[in-house]
Amino acid sequence: MPEEPRTERGRRTRERIVAAAAGLVERQGVEATSLDQVLAEARASKSQLYHYFADKQALVRAVIAWQTTTIMDGIAEHLAAIDSWTDLDAWFDALVAHQQALDCRIGCPIGSLAAELADTDEPARQDLARSFDAWAAQLRTVLDRLRDRGLIRADTDTATLAQSTLAAIQGGLLLAKTTRDPQRLRATLTAAGGYLRSLAPPP
Amino acid sequence: MPEEPRTERGRRTRERIVAAAAGLVERQGVEATSLDQVLAEARASKSQLYHYFADKQALVRAVIAWQTTTIMDGIAEHLAAIDSWTDLDAWFDALVAHQQALDCRIGCPIGSLAAELADTDEPARQDLARSFDAWAAQLRTVLDRLRDRGLIRADTDTATLAQSTLAAIQGGLLLAKTTRDPQRLRATLTAAGGYLRSLAPPP
Numbered sequence: 001m002p003e004e005p006r007t008e009r010g011r012r013t014r015e016r017i018v019a020a021a022a023g024l025v026e027r028q029g030v031e032a033t034s035l036d037q038v039l040a041e042a043r044a045s046k047s048q049l050y051h052y053f054a055d056k057q058a059l060v061r062a063v064i065a066w067q068t069t070t071i072m073d074g075i076a077e078h079l080a081a082i083d084s085w086t087d088l089d090a091w092f093d094a095l096v097a098h099q100q101a102l103d104c105r106i107g108c109p110i111g112s113l114a115a116e117l118a119d120t121d122e123p124a125r126q127d128l129a130r131s132f133d134a135w136a137a138q139l140r141t142v143l144d145r146l147r148d149r150g151l152i153r154a155d156t157d158t159a160t161l162a163q164s165t166l167a168a169i170q171g172g173l174l175l176a177k178t179t180r181d182p183q184r185l186r187a188t189l190t191a192a193g194g195y196l197r198s199l200a201p202p203p
Numbered sequence: 204m205p206e207e208p209r210t211e212r213g214r215r216t217r218e219r220i221v222a223a224a225a226g227l228v229e230r231q232g233v234e235a236t237s238l239d240q241v242l243a244e245a246r247a248s249k250s251q252l253y254h255y256f257a258d259k260q261a262l263v264r265a266v267i268a269w270q271t272t273t274i275m276d277g278i279a280e281h282l283a284a285i286d287s288w289t290d291l292d293a294w295f296d297a298l299v300a301h302q303q304a305l306d307c308r309i310g311c312p313i314g315s316l317a318a319e320l321a322d323t324d325e326p327a328r329q330d331l332a333r334s335f336d337a338w339a340a341q342l343r344t345v346l347d348r349l350r351d352r353g354l355i356r357a358d359t360d361t362a363t364l365a366q367s368t369l370a371a372i373q374g375g376l377l378l379a380k381t382t383r384d385p386q387r388l389r390a391t392l393t394a395a396g397g398y399l400r401s402l403a404p405p406p
Binding site: 027028029031032105106107111112114115116118119120125128129132133160161163164165166167168169170171172174175177178179180184185187188190191192194195197198199 | 230231232234235308309310314315317318319321322323328331332335336363364366367368369370371372373374375377378380381382383387388390391393394395397398400401402
């Protein structure tokens with residue numbers, strides 16, 4: 001039976017396997033990624049792999065958790081700093097600059113996993129739905145703050161607004177990745193930000 | 204060398220192969236779809252397949268073209284009828300109802316193909332980018348009409364607005380597919396429509 005690592009070295013081995021799998025899946029998708037590729041990339045043995053993961057599906061779920069944590073950690077500081085429209089625009093600028101730096105490859109790893117797995121791997125789909133919900137919850141705390149500052153009307157449903165903002169980000173990333181044009185993401189974020197601003201209380 | 208069908212029966216055989224491949228790819232993705240599965244589903248022989256397609260990649264490009272035509276044909280009538288905010292809302296309602304009827308499976312076939320292939324199949328990526336551009340061009344004609352009717356400010360950049368609207372639809376479909384909740388798409392379309400309305404000329 002697979003188990004959690006009990007030593008620091010074990011923890012590092014497991015982490016190395018998951019990170020290697022995440023990188024391969026990011027570049028080529030789940031279906032095209034073999035366990036042998038993961039082992040080669042992680043410099044791990046088959047027995048090490050099966051010590052921590054029952055099968056490929058279990059490894060994929062670990063990849064989803066790893067990507068979710070990586071993304072949440074990456075945006076946490078940015079989101080915590082948003083206290084005005086200018087701050088929001090600065091975060092959007094950072095998202096566009098990040099895609100530009102990547103030549104618009106990869107897009108959102110969670111979005112790509114969701115597109116590939118939602119209809120074929122039900123446990124993964126549920127993990128990915130929770131991942132999107134965690135992201136939306138982070139966005140909602142930002143929107144609540146903007147509402148508390150009086151920038152957005154007091155009666156705004158920030159939970160729904162967080163969902164639509166997340167969807168805009170995902171759609172913008174997908175279009176940018178497909179066209180290799182970061183301006184697609186830029187256009188989408190401008191529209192998402194414009195909609196938020198349209199919810200300002202009447203002067 | 205593969206060739207175009209020269210007879211009506213040949214055209215039907217090619218069409219049957221592409222439609223079968225499109226259905227399989229929709230449900231399980233490109234990588235997980237084998238040519239043998241396509242042949243079984245299409246009730247076609249290997250020689251028929253290779254008569255029309257050099258390899259799997261050529262078949263995938265035919266699937267992209269097939270899905271693009273199917274989607275464009277499916278929305279053309281709806282889009283041509285949009286002449287007011289009420290008409291736009293009716294189209295958005297139809298999009299949500301369609302996803303609900305599908306139990307939010309599949310999402311957008313072009314979006315799923317883009318997520319899977321953009322980083323691994325460059326000719327497919329270019330086809331998919333053109334497919335998104337064709338879709339955005341259709342949306343733009345609607346936005347131009349709303350602008351000509353005075354519903355949107357005369358100085359609005361409708362090309363960029365079409366991109367952001369398409370991205371919102373794509374993101375909403377992805378979130379709905381992942382959570383199996385059509386309200387994610389609803390929230391996204393409400394935001395996209397709200398942004399368009401915020402571009403109304405000052406009274």
